[in-house]
Amino acid sequence: MAGEATSWQKEQISRAYVHALASQGGYTVGDWNVDKDGVDVTLRDGGLMVDFQLKCTQSPRSIRGGYSFDLDVETYNKLRSRERSAPGHLVLLVVPSNLELWVTQHSDSIVLACHGYWACLHGRDSVASRATTAISLPEEQQLSVKSMRGMFEMARSILLSGSTGVH
Numbered sequence: 001m002a003g004e005a006t007s008w009q010k011e012q013i014s015r016a017y018v019h020a021l022a023s024q025g026g027y028t029v030g031d032w033n034v035d036k037d038g039v040d041v042t043l044r045d046g047g048l049m050v051d052f053q054l055k056c057t058q059s060p061r062s063i064r065g066g067y068s069f070d071l072d073v074e075t076y077n078k079l080r081s082r083e084r085s086a087p088g089h090l091v092l093l094v095v096p097s098n099l100e101l102w103v104t105q106h107s108d109s110i111v112l113a114c115h116g117y118w119a120c121l122h123g124r125d126s127v128a129s130r131a132t133t134a135i136s137l138p139e140e141q142q143l144s145v146k147s148m149r150g151m152f153e154m155a156r157s158i159l160l161s162g163s164t165g166v167h
Contacts, residue, residue: 005099010056013102014093015041017116018052018143025145027152038078042086043148048159049086050151052118053079056093066139067092067117070132079121087122087155092137116143120154 005013015031018041022029028044039051053075061068069092079088095102095114104111117137127133141147 005056005058005095005102009099010058010093010095011040011054013095013112013114014054014056014091014116017093017112017114018043018054018091020112021143021145021148025148027148038075038088043151045152048152048155050148050155051079051084051086051088052091053088054091054093056095058095058097058099060092060094063136066141067094067137068134069137071135072132073127073129076121076124076127076133076135080124080126082123084122087120087151087158089151090119090121090135090137091143092117093143117141118143118147118151120151122154122158 019029022043026045030042030044032039032041037051038053040054041052043050043052053071055069055071057069069090071090079090081088093114093116101113104113117139118141119135119137121135
């Protein structure tokens with residue numbers, strides 16, 4: 001069990017991490033069972049929504065001041081589109097290399113030994129690459145209840161800046 005985790009294990013710990021933070025923040029989480037739109041989960045706060053593409057790694061690529069993740073261009077293009085009702089975000093969860101250390105159970109708590117980072121891709125420029133593009137995830141953009149609140153504020157700004165009302 002100390003080796004490389006399977007993709008489904010990485011997906012499930014990522015979902016658990018997001019669910020835990022969203023629950024603490026009072027946000028609703030919608031899970032998608034098909035990832036055709038580049039979205040694994042959608043958070044809701046009333047009528048506002050933000051979309052997450054979840055990725056998880058046991059061996060993150062560190063760069064100065066954070067991490068870098070190679071996202072496939074097809075997903076990148078879906079998340080960066082301005083024709084979305086919810087801004088698209090990449091969320092990268094970094095977990096220990098030893099799978100047995102991911103979750104520690106105590107008599108009064110469960111501890112997830114992981115940390116997540118996010119990057120908003122909404123409105124980013126197209127890329128020349130046809131395969132992947134490197135996404136920078138600065139360490140100050142750690143996924144937290146506070147950062148989720150900021151994502152909803154950005155979603156509100158995007159919504160209001162393009163809103164002309166219904167006639």
